[in-house]
Amino acid sequence: MEKAVTNTSSIIFIGKLDLFNLAKNTFSEILIPKQVLEELFKKDSPENNLIKKYLQDFLTETEITKIKDLPLDIGESAAISLCLEKNINILISDDKKARSYARNLGIETIGVIGIILDNLQKDKIKKSEAKELLNKLIKKGYYISSAVYSEILKNIERY
Numbered sequence: 001m002e003k004a005v006t007n008t009s010s011i012i013f014i015g016k017l018d019l020f021n022l023a024k025n026t027f028s029e030i031l032i033p034k035q036v037l038e039e040l041f042k043k044d045s046p047e048n049n050l051i052k053k054y055l056q057d058f059l060t061e062t063e064i065t066k067i068k069d070l071p072l073d074i075g076e077s078a079a080i081s082l083c084l085e086k087n088i089n090i091l092i093s094d095d096k097k098a099r100s101y102a103r104n105l106g107i108e109t110i111g112v113i114g115i116i117l118d119n120l121q122k123d124k125i126k127k128s129e130a131k132e133l134l135n136k137l138i139k140k141g142y143y144i145s146s147a148v149y150s151e152i153l154k155n156i157e158r159y
Contacts, residue, residue, distance in 0.1 A: 024117050
């Protein structure tokens, strides 16, 4: 298993659904740039307590020497910069623009739904659990179009 770096929105949704065990099935460790944690902990929310708990274990706050000047939010720029600085090949991001920039820089991307599908593929969860998690994700404010939702359901059925 590889290490990955996350941006703010993805770690929020991992926290909202408490998907840390699924993330542990996909990655050996998730590095979080200091700037992402600062952005995250500005607001008090239930998922922040879970994130703080896992900072003692599976999540690692990481300093960055230099943040690349990208036309993205500070969290996305910091996460991509950390990937490049530490030679980490995977960015966890659900931000379309950030994913595009990361891929252009040779960094693989995966989102929260990708983590769910990875666990389904590895037989760590059942199809019904994957569908339930997808629906919970949407109920918690994760936006996907109906066309993408249909495509994800088709992918779930393929496993």
